[in-house]
Amino acid sequence: MAGGYNKQQEHVRDYFDGDAFKRWEAISTGNGRNFAQRKLIEGRMAIHQCVLDWVGPVEGKRILDAGCGAGVLAERFVDRGASYIKGIDISEKMIDLAQKQGSGKVEYAVCDLMSEHGNYDILVSMDVLIHYSLADMPTLLEHVLARAKEKAYISFAPSTPLFRLLKAIGKRFSGGSRTTNAYLHRIADIRTILQGLxxxxxxxxxxxxxxxxxxxLEIRPVNPKK
Known part of the structure; x- marks a missing residue:
């Protein structure tokens, strides 16, 4: 995994810290003006609310937001009584934005997924798997999910005929500066990997x-740790 993962994480870092930062800053702060940005904001708000509904009470819990971006979701846990919230992201510019607009009650750190070794009760990781290939998934998921004792909430772009078509259309009209090596993953493949882990x-x-x-996805260990 090391070679492919390391090369890809550099690509992701360069993407979010480069020309795409202004675009994602607008999306993360809810200030997107064109149709695509407004739809991205709408979709992200909907999935964040679902995460919050599914997670439920978090009083006294330790939470990790892996791939937190500007900290939009991490900050929503602040008033819910979590004992500790940490947000990590590979992009220095996104972490700087999270710190500037945050409450000061979330610990933010520039860190890639495989370099985080803390122990938490709950993990959230939104739209991060899209940046890595299926070959990276077993090692990546094993490490990331091991951070959470109770449960995890992970989102990714599923591979279906329709979504593959939409991706191809979007890539053609958006230009290379607006995307990374975005991977769509079959839910069945992710499920198989999770079962094996x-x-x-x-x-x-x-x-x-x-x-x-x-x-x-809401993910739980088959045999929870006591």
Missing amino acids: GYQITRQQLFSNVIYNAVL
Whole structure:
């Protein structure tokens, strides 16, 4: 995994810290003006609310937001009584934005997924898997999910005939500066990997508004740690 993952994470870092930062800053702050940005904001708001509804009470819990971006979701846990919230992201500019507009009650750090070794009760990781290939998934998911004792909430772009077509159309009209090596993953493939690692999908929901297409999974260990 090391070679492919390391090369890809550099590409992701360069993307979010480069020309695409202004675009994602607008999306993360809810200030997107064109149709695509508004649809991305709409989709992200919907999936974030679903995460909050599914997670439920978090009083006294430790939460990790892996791939937190500007901290939009991490900050929503602040008033819910979590004892500790940490947001990590590979992009220095996104973490700087999170710190500037945040409450000061979330710990933010520039960190890639495989370099985080803390222990938490709950993990959330929104739209991060899209940046990595299926070959990276077993090692990546094993490491990331091991951070959470109780449950995890992960979203990614599912591979379906329709979404593959939409991706091809979007790539053609958006230009290379607006995308990374975006990977769509079959839900069945992710489920198989999770089962092999000792996890089960307990809930899933699809979100689609043409521009934003993602599936949210609630993941729990088959044999929870005591």
